[in-house]
Amino acid sequence: MDILVTEDQEFFREATGKFLEQECPLPQVRALYGDPTGFTAAYWKQGAELGWTSLLVAEELGGGTISGSAVADFMALVDLFGTHVAPGPLLATNLVAAAISRWGSDAQQADVIPGLLAGDTVAAWAEAGEVTAERAGDDLVLQGAKTPVEAGAQADVLLVTATLDGAAVQVLIDPTAAGVTVTALQSIDMTRRFAKVEFEGARVPASALVGGDDASEGIEWLRLLAATAQSVEATAAAQVAFDLTMEWMFDRYSFGRPLASYQALKHRCADMKLWLETSHGLSTSAARALEAGAADAAELVSAAKAFTGQYLAELVQDCIQMHGGIGLTWEHDLHLYQRRIVTDRQTYGAPGDHRQRLAAIREVV
Amino acid sequence: MTESVEEFRARAAAWVRDSLPPQEGGQGMIERRRKMNEEEELAEVQRHRDLQRTLWDGGFAGICFPAAYGGLGLAYEYQLAFNEVADGYQTPSLLQVPTMVPCGAVLLDFANEDILKRHIPAILRGDEIWMQFLSEPSGGSDVAGALTTAVRDGDEWVLNGSKIWTSGAWAADYGLCLARTNWDVPKHRGLTVFVVPMHAEGVELHRIEMTDGSREFCQEFLTDVRIPDTYRVGEVDDGWTVGTRWMFHERNAMGGGSPYVSGQRYSNVVIPEEGDKFVRLARQAGRLDDPRTRDLIGETRMLDLASEALTTRVSEGMLSGRLPDTYASITRLMHAVDAVRKASIAFEIAGAAAVASEPGERFDAGVSWLVRQQGAIGGGTTEMARNNISERVLGMPREYNPFSNVPFRDVPKGPPSA
Numbered sequence: 001m002d003i004l005v006t007e008d009q010e011f012f013r014e015a016t017g018k019f020l021e022q023e024c025p026l027p028q029v030r031a032l033y034g035d036p037t038g039f040t041a042a043y044w045k046q047g048a049e050l051g052w053t054s055l056l057v058a059e060e061l062g063g064g065t066i067s068g069s070a071v072a073d074f075m076a077l078v079d080l081f082g083t084h085v086a087p088g089p090l091l092a093t094n095l096v097a098a099a100i101s102r103w104g105s106d107a108q109q110a111d112v113i114p115g116l117l118a119g120d121t122v123a124a125w126a127e128a129g130e131v132t133a134e135r136a137g138d139d140l141v142l143q144g145a146k147t148p149v150e151a152g153a154q155a156d157v158l159l160v161t162a163t164l165d166g167a168a169v170q171v172l173i174d175p176t177a178a179g180v181t182v183t184a185l186q187s188i189d190m191t192r193r194f195a196k197v198e199f200e201g202a203r204v205p206a207s208a209l210v211g212g213d214d215a216s217e218g219i220e221w222l223r224l225l226a227a228t229a230q231s232v233e234a235t236a237a238a239q240v241a242f243d244l245t246m247e248w249m250f251d252r253y254s255f256g257r258p259l260a261s262y263q264a265l266k267h268r269c270a271d272m273k274l275w276l277e278t279s280h281g282l283s284t285s286a287a288r289a290l291e292a293g294a295a296d297a298a299e300l301v302s303a304a305k306a307f308t309g310q311y312l313a314e315l316v317q318d319c320i321q322m323h324g325g326i327g328l329t330w331e332h333d334l335h336l337y338q339r340r341i342v343t344d345r346q347t348y349g350a351p352g353d354h355r356q357r358l359a360a361i362r363e364v365v
Numbered sequence: 366m367t368e369s370v371e372e373f374r375a376r377a378a379a380w381v382r383d384s385l386p387p388q389e390g391g392q393g394m395i396e397r398r399r400k401m402n403e404e405e406e407l408a409e410v411q412r413h414r415d416l417q418r419t420l421w422d423g424g425f426a427g428i429c430f431p432a433a434y435g436g437l438g439l440a441y442e443y444q445l446a447f448n449e450v451a452d453g454y455q456t457p458s459l460l461q462v463p464t465m466v467p468c469g470a471v472l473l474d475f476a477n478e479d480i481l482k483r484h485i486p487a488i489l490r491g492d493e494i495w496m497q498f499l500s501e502p503s504g505g506s507d508v509a510g511a512l513t514t515a516v517r518d519g520d521e522w523v524l525n526g527s528k529i530w531t532s533g534a535w536a537a538d539y540g541l542c543l544a545r546t547n548w549d550v551p552k553h554r555g556l557t558v559f560v561v562p563m564h565a566e567g568v569e570l571h572r573i574e575m576t577d578g579s580r581e582f583c584q585e586f587l588t589d590v591r592i593p594d595t596y597r598v599g600e601v602d603d604g605w606t607v608g609t610r611w612m613f614h615e616r617n618a619m620g621g622g623s624p625y626v627s628g629q630r631y632s633n634v635v636i637p638e639e640g641d642k643f644v645r646l647a648r649q650a651g652r653l654d655d656p657r658t659r660d661l662i663g664e665t666r667m668l669d670l671a672s673e674a675l676t677t678r679v680s681e682g683m684l685s686g687r688l689p690d691t692y693a694s695i696t697r698l699m700h701a702v703d704a705v706r707k708a709s710i711a712f713e714i715a716g717a718a719a720v721a722s723e724p725g726e727r728f729d730a731g732v733s734w735l736v737r738q739q740g741a742i743g744g745g746t747t748e749m750a751r752n753n754i755s756e757r758v759l760g761m762p763r764e765y766n767p768f769s770n771v772p773f774r775d776v777p778k779g780p781p782s783a
Binding site for chain 2: 263271352
């Protein structure tokens with residue numbers, strides 16, 4: 001990420017960086033592996049106090065950007081989450097906070113935003129999967145399933161994308177409401193948790209709609225935000241895996257020489273460096289385009305998600321190969337980054353999905 | 366009062382619209398070029414010289430070249446703004462690499478005032494096309510192993526040897542030549558750089574035919590070519606200092622990040638009303654609805670944007686000093702990876718028509734595939750780029766070289782004779 005611009009952003013990052021180092025070092029990340037929630041309430045509350053949930057929320061609602069560039073601020077935070085493979089429902093909560101801040105009614109804002117800002121509540125965006133909404137008097141009835149939903153089993157409130165009268169809409173719903181079943185899923189990531197959310201005749205009032213009868217533009221923006229965040233986070237995690245590997249290349253001796261002296265390995269490190277620098281460049285370009293509302297934002301975001309998904313997954317496997325057997329052990333830290341990188345790769349569109357999106361855009365230029 | 370980038374962009378956009386012809390269609394371009402006779406080829410070069418002259422007359426030539434030598438002396442952002450607005454229009458692409466960069470850029474770094482005052486404005490006017498006399502038949506990547514010799518004779522130097530892979534040299538006016546001036550010191554310490562007029566007595570030129578039918582590359586034989594000492598660039602025996610910058614400029618140009626290159630940066634040109642090149646190919650092949658083909662089209666676009674984003678990151682980083690110049694090897698490598706993959710994808714989409722069809726874009730994809738490795742060889746091979754990235758960027762140990770302190774005269778240049 002190159003989009004750090006202001007001293008305020010630097011200060012914000014330093015505070016979060018220090019906090020993550022102290023409160024959530026890698027042994028703590030490991031300890032949370034078997035934990036069904038994947039983070040502690042106290043940790044999330046402290047994170048919220050540092051501003052983790054406020055960046056994409058409007059100032060008049062108690063949020064606010066640090067640099068004046070909300071997307072850039074948020075990506076700077078996501079970048080740190082990648083570096084530290086940090087726990088907590090960062091993306092899930094911020095996607096919903098942004099949606100309610102931008103398109104929610106006064107009542108929805110009053111209901112949802114304060115809890116998220118304070119770190120007392122958690123939200124989840126249920127996007128992947130088909131749900132239909134039907135009108136029944138003043139109510140909407142939801143039918144279908146969403147999976148995987150990040151933080152679905154931890155969330156106090158769900159924002160669900162659905163089809164209503166042929167249009168894309170979003171609906172706020174309490175996950176404990178009748179007709180909603182939340183099932184925790186297994187997850188590859190050490191601390192990020194996912195759930196399946198099923199709707200069988202779940203009823204909400206029509207006032208639960210966020211962004212009206214056609215929310216397709218908003219949903220698209222949230223998708224772009226999510227995909228950009230994942231590109232940024234995976235790049236940051238891959239940077240650490242690569243740095244660990246470079247250290248190893250110099251320290252590890254084989255046949256009387258450091259691994260770093262073998263041309264066959266040097267050339268592979270050069271390729272990894274290329275993939276990494278390109279991932280930094282693309283995720284930065286995607287974030288800038290999204291921030292600016294540029295016409296080519298969708299293309300850049302899909303290019304970033306497709307590229308980071310494809311190449312960083314290869315990069316981390318190559319890092320493991322360079323380490324030899326130790327790289328496959330639970331004891332070594334490489335898998336913590338590997339897990340985060342592939343979790344980011346597979347959700348919100350795998351590389352192949354984003355290549356299809358790019359082709360569709362290209363078809364009409 | 367300095368004009369802002371935005372003001373410049375607006376002025377350039379209006380000028381480009383009024384002054385430059387729009388880009389032509391891509392149908393059968395390779396075929397067309399291959400069938401050109403010499404007269405048509407010369408006319409094509411003249412067309413590019415005229416386009417350069419148009420830029421000069423319009424006040425848009427040499428945007429990042431110093432004003433003292435006829436340029437505009439502006440920052441890279443202005444050049445990028447110009448490139449953006451020139452997209453879709455004809456620009457003098459034949460005069461960019463190697464004339465503007467690396468040749469022009471190397472002159473700016475090392476040439477004496479007389480050379481600069483005489484030649485940089487001539488280059489910017491489109492009057493002079495320059496060549497690199499760098500590679501030799503004895504070795505491509507080992508540039509510092511040059512065998513072409515320059516011997517001093519009073520105020521002149523006498524050059525003998527051969528240079529190769531000079532693209533477009535048949536139409537060129539000058540060459541920048543790396544020659545050996547001292548055989549009794551280690552390889553890198555006995556080189557000197559000279560300006561060689563292409564039409565000097567003793568310069569003999571042969572065109573090389575490539576597998577795609579192109580005859581752009583040339584080989585020159587230098588026999589007792591006399592060059593005045595005033596055409597020396599840099600100090601005697603210090604040619605590797607010049608050569609190092611030379612290769613930086615070359616890598617930077619290959620990676621698309623040189624401020625001295627004007628015009629279109631990327632190859633996947635959208636032709637008005639014909640759209641994206643790969644979509645066109647798929648449509649012609651009747652495969653536009655095939656998900657696998659669409660996956661490949663998506664990949665080409667991903668690569669375009671990846672190259673562009675990398676170039677932006679690296680050029681911004683190098684300009685601000687945040688990244689060292691050695692990063693140019695990374696963009697150079699990306700350029701090759703991108704070009705090689707896209708050539709394969711075009712070939713894949715084109716299907717059987719790539720190897721057997723009437724003239725057209727699909728057959729061009731087949732012919733282009735034959736020279737797919739060109740972008741991974743010319744301008745420094747990808748193997749050299751990977752060496753440079755691992756050694757100069759990542760700081761990994763240099764390859765073992767037993768000859769670093771041996772006089773070049775004593776370094777083996779072939780298998781031991783029986």
